[in-house]
Amino acid sequence: MNKITYDQLTSRNSSQLKGKLEKAVIGIAGCGGLGSNAAIALARIGIGKIILVDFDVVEPTNLNRQQYFIDDIGKWKVDALEEKLKMINPFLQIEKHYEKINGINVKIIFKEAHVIVEAFDKVSEKAMLVKVFTGNLFKEKYLVTASGLAGYSSANTIKTKKLSKNIFVCGDNKTDFLIEGVMAPRVMIAAGHQANKVVEIIDKIM
Amino acid sequence: MKIFFEYLGLLHIEDIKNKSYIDVESGCTAAEMMTFLKIRKEHQKFISVFINDEEKSRHTNLKENDRVKLFLPTGGG
Numbered sequence: 001m002n003k004i005t006y007d008q009l010t011s012r013n014s015s016q017l018k019g020k021l022e023k024a025v026i027g028i029a030g031c032g033g034l035g036s037n038a039a040i041a042l043a044r045i046g047i048g049k050i051i052l053v054d055f056d057v058v059e060p061t062n063l064n065r066q067q068y069f070i071d072d073i074g075k076w077k078v079d080a081l082e083e084k085l086k087m088i089n090p091f092l093q094i095e096k097h098y099e100k101i102n103g104i105n106v107k108i109i110f111k112e113a114h115v116i117v118e119a120f121d122k123v124s125e126k127a128m129l130v131k132v133f134t135g136n137l138f139k140e141k142y143l144v145t146a147s148g149l150a151g152y153s154s155a156n157t158i159k160t161k162k163l164s165k166n167i168f169v170c171g172d173n174k175t176d177f178l179i180e181g182v183m184a185p186r187v188m189i190a191a192g193h194q195a196n197k198v199v200e201i202i203d204k205i206m
Numbered sequence: 207m208k209i210f211f212e213y214l215g216l217l218h219i220e221d222i223k224n225k226s227y228i229d230v231e232s233g234c235t236a237a238e239m240m241t242f243l244k245i246r247k248e249h250q251k252f253i254s255v256f257i258n259d260e261e262k263s264r265h266t267n268l269k270e271n272d273r274v275k276l277f278l279p280t281g282g283g
Contacts, residue, residue, distance in 0.1 A: 150281075
C-alpha cells in the first residue's frame with residue numbers, strides 16, 4: 001500500500017476545519033446503509049476516531065445500499081467496515097462494539113463521542129436513541145438521526161432539520177422502508193446529510 | 207389555550223394542519239394533547255416531544271403559545 005500522510009489525506013478539506021476533525025470522536029449507531037455510508041464519508045475527511053456499533057453480520061440483502069462487498073458476506077459488519085475505513089484513512093482510530101444498543105449500554109459505549117449518528121433500521125430503535133437525549137443523559141453531546149429515506153421519490157425532499165439545540169434529523173420524514181423499500185441512492189443522500197451535519201457540528205464545537 | 211403545533215413523521219391527524227396554531231385544554235400535558243389529537247397509542251410510544259426547541263417529557267404541562275413539535279421516526283437505514 002502506498003504511504004500517505006494525514007496532511008495529504010486532508011489537503012482538499014475546507015481550511016477552517018484544520019485541527020478540528022482529528023480531535024473529533026463520532027459514534028456510529030448501526031453499521032447498515034446509513035452508518036456505513038456516513039462512516040466512510042467521515043473517514044475520508046480525516047475524523048480522528050469513530051466508534052462503530054452493530055450486532056449483525058453482512059448479508060446478501062445488504063449489498064443494495066450498504067458499503068460492503070460479496071467477500072464481506074458472513075463477516076461482522078463492524079469488522080468489514082473497519083477494513084474499508086482503514087483502507088481509506090490509516091490514521092483513523094476505530095473502537096468496535098458487537099452488541100445491540102439499548103438505553104443502558106448507550107451511556108458507556110458513546111461516553112467519548114462528541115456526536116452520535118443514529119443509523120438504525122427500526123422505528124423503535126430510532127425512537128429509543130432520541131429518547132436517551134430527551135432524558136438529558138447526553139446534554140453535552142449531539143445526535144444526528146435519520147427518518148424518511150425509503151423508495152425513489154425526489155432526492156430533493158431529503159432535508160436536515162433541527163429538532164432541538166443538540167438533535168438534528170435528516171430525511172423526508174415520510175417514506176418508510178416497509179412500504180417503499182430501501183435503496184442505495186436515497187440512503188446515501190440521507191447518510192451524506194448526516195455526515196455533513198456532523199462536520200458542521202464539529203466546526204462549531206471544536 | 208393556543209399552541210403552535212408541528213409534527214414530523216407519518217402521523218395521521220385529522221382536521222389539523224401541520225405547522226399551525228391549535229386550541230388545546232389549558233395546562234394539559236403533551237401526552238394529553240396527543241390523546242386529544244387522536245394520535246394512535248402504538249405511535250405515541252415512539253414519539254419524542256420537543257417544546258420550544260427543547261426535548262421534554264410527554265408529561266410536561268403546556269403553556270399558552272408554546273411551540274410543540276412531535277417527532278415520530280420512520281423506518282429504514
